[in-house]
Amino acid sequence: MGAFAGESIINIRHPKFRYAYRFLGIIILVLLILQILGFNPLTEFHHAWQHPTDTWHSLTYKWWPHVQAGWKNLSHWTVVGWHNVAHWTSTAWNNAVHWISRK
Secondary structure (H helix, E strand, O other): OOOOOOOHHHHHHOOHHHHHHHHHHHHHHHHHHHHEEEEEEOHHHHHHOHHHHHHHHHHHHHHHHHHHHHHHHHHHHHHHHHHHHHHHHHHHHHHHHHHHHHH
C-alpha cells in the first residue's frame, strides 16, 4: 500500500523475504479470483473445515468431468503432435537421402 501512497518500493520490501512476498502475492491473487468468481473464501474454508466429507464429494463431482475432458484433450494433442513430429522427421530424412544421393 505504501507504493500506492508514493513511497519507494525499495524501502518497503526487504530482499531477504523475496520468496515470501511472491508466495503471499500468489495467495492474494487466488483469493481475489475466488471472490471475482462469486465465492467467499472464508465461508468456503469454514464449510470445508466443518464438513470435510461433503466438501470432498462436492469437489470430486463438480471438477472430475473437467479433469477427464482436460486429460482427453491433452492425450489427443500429444498424439497429434507425435504424428506431426514423425511426419516431419520422415520427410527430413527422405529429403536428406535424396540430396545425398544426387551428389
